[in-house]
Amino acid sequence: xxxxxxxxxxxxxxxxxxxxxxxxxxxxxxxxxxxxxxxxxxxxxxxxxxxxxxxxxxxxxxxxxxxxxxxxxxxxxxxxxxxxxxxxxxxxxxxxxxxxxxxxxxxxxxxxxxxxxxxxxxxxxxxxxxxxxxxxxxxxxxxxxxxxxxxxxxxxxxxxxxxxxxxxxxxxxxxxxxxxxxxxxxxxxxxxxxxxxxxxxxxxxxxxxxxxxxxxxxxxxxxxxxxxxxxxxxxxxxxxxxxxxxxxxxxxxxxxxxxxxxxxxxxxxxxxxxxxxxxxxxxxxxxxxxxxxxxxxxxxxxxxxxxxxxxxxxxxxxxxxxxxxxxxxxxxxxxxxxxxxxxxxxxxxxxxxxxx
Amino acid sequence: xxxxxxxxxxxxxxxxxxxxxxxxxxxxxxxxxxxxxxxxxxxxxxxxxxxxxxxxxxxxxxxxxxxxxxxxxxxxx
Numbered sequence: 001x002x003x004x005x006x007x008x009x010x011x012x013x014x015x016x017x018x019x020x021x022x023x024x025x026x027x028x029x030x031x032x033x034x035x036x037x038x039x040x041x042x043x044x045x046x047x048x049x050x051x052x053x054x055x056x057x058x059x060x061x062x063x064x065x066x067x068x069x070x071x072x073x074x075x076x077x078x079x080x081x082x083x084x085x086x087x088x089x090x091x092x093x094x095x096x097x098x099x100x101x102x103x104x105x106x107x108x109x110x111x112x113x114x115x116x117x118x119x120x121x122x123x124x125x126x127x128x129x130x131x132x133x134x135x136x137x138x139x140x141x142x143x144x145x146x147x148x149x150x151x152x153x154x155x156x157x158x159x160x161x162x163x164x165x166x167x168x169x170x171x172x173x174x175x176x177x178x179x180x181x182x183x184x185x186x187x188x189x190x191x192x193x194x195x196x197x198x199x200x201x202x203x204x205x206x207x208x209x210x211x212x213x214x215x216x217x218x219x220x221x222x223x224x225x226x227x228x229x230x231x232x233x234x235x236x237x238x239x240x241x242x243x244x245x246x247x248x249x250x251x252x253x254x255x256x257x258x259x260x261x262x263x264x265x266x267x268x269x270x271x272x273x274x275x276x277x278x279x280x281x282x283x284x285x286x287x288x289x290x291x292x293x294x295x296x297x298x299x300x301x302x303x304x305x306x307x308x309x310x311x312x313x314x315x316x317x318x319x320x321x322x323x324x325x326x327x328x329x330x331x332x333x334x335x336x337x338x339x340x341x342x343x344x345x346x347x348x349x350x351x352x353x354x355x356x
Numbered sequence: 357x358x359x360x361x362x363x364x365x366x367x368x369x370x371x372x373x374x375x376x377x378x379x380x381x382x383x384x385x386x387x388x389x390x391x392x393x394x395x396x397x398x399x400x401x402x403x404x405x406x407x408x409x410x411x412x413x414x415x416x417x418x419x420x421x422x423x424x425x426x427x428x429x430x431x432x433x
Contacts, residue, residue, distance in 0.1 A: 033389070037368070037389070037390075037393065040393050040396075041389060041392070041393065044392060044393065044396045045392070160389075161388075220384070221387050221388070221389075222387075234388055235388050235413070238388075238408070238411065239409065239411075239412065241408075242407075242408030242409045242411070243409050274392055274396070275408075277405075278405065278408035278411070279408065281405035281408075282405075282407060282408055282409075
């Protein structure tokens with residue numbers, strides 16, 4: 001589906017990283033790799049440092065910390081928030097919506113819209129799309145998009161496919177109407193037939209968690225997981241991304257009548273370094289325009305990885321200048337979504353550490 | 357080139373005799389991480405980037421299939 005939005009802008013981005021840092025070198029013994037294989041994969045995949053929450057810290061905790069940081073530093077006023085969209089797969093509870101918990105704990109006004117969206121690695125462009133649509137309402141002038149995930153708690157310590165890559169984080173993006181004329185182009189696609197490629201089988205209403213679903217089983221690749229853990233069919237996801245993302249970007253740019261060379265940055269979801277380099281090679285995009293350094297520094301925190309890539313790589317630049325960016329998220333669902341928009345001259349663009 | 361492919365395979369999984377196997381995948385000699393390592397080595401050795409859509413198990417089932425993959429990605433003898 002093609003999307004088009006007029007006169008909308010991002011005015012600030014903040015990434016909140018948990019204070020707990022785990023190093024791949026300290027975890028090697030958990031995985032069934034030889035020492036040499038581990039060192040090689042570290043370079044190829046980008047295994048490195050991951051930020052993960054301490055037990056008991058939730059997505060709402062990270063969001064509330066970040067929002068309080070913005071309030072305390074006069075970067076955002078509580079009463080200016082007309083809508084809050086939380087994109088997460090790790091809600092505090094099944095009921096109620098975590099965005100409502102955040103609204104209550106921060107004592108935000110009652111005359112506002114709060115909603116949760118269950119999306120994963122496509123969560124950043126999907127959250128922005130929702131914000132752009134909300135801004136069409138006369139009484140909605142400022143939308144806060146929250147992306148937050150703490151999926152490290154759902155990945156088995158013996159899962160060498162997912163564990164070395166998975167991090168936790170939250171991001172806050174402020175979206176407003178713009179007085180200057182602009183058009184934002186987007187595309188979005190889903191394929192629910194691939195739902196099992198990335199899934200937590202147990203813990204929902206279809207298969208409630210029981211002592212049996214918590215039992216570890218070892219697959220033919222040597223990964224040990226339970227049904228309560230995240231299961232990723234890495235081969236299927238890799239092929240899906242390589243097949244679907246490049247034509248999606250070609251279509252997006254054609255729709256906007258824009259050449260690849262005109263794009264300043266391709267800020268893509270950060271699954272791992274190898275996948276991003278393969279995408280850049282296939283699309284003919286230089287690595288310098290498609291950062292791939294989030295996994296090695298912080299881990300892949302699902303829908304938070306795009307704003308993390310932006311604040312980590314461009315924090316100084318984006319408060320002074322503006323750049324034409326192509327955003328792309330892809331993953332669980334299956335889902336793949338893209339946006340083409342100018343981002344810059346921001347009121348803030350920072351990465352901060354969560355502290356209790 | 358086939359000798360070089362065998363050298364890389366042996367470097368990645370020294371415990372196996374790849375020359376004596378007809379299907380590395382079915383015989384459990386290569387998993388997806390080994391394929392990623394092999395692709396990275398081949399890309400570097402031949403100055404190419406093997407197309408991501410062709411990184412499929414069936415293209416790594418034996419030396420001939422890997423050889424054909426390299427030819428398809430522009431490597432010449």
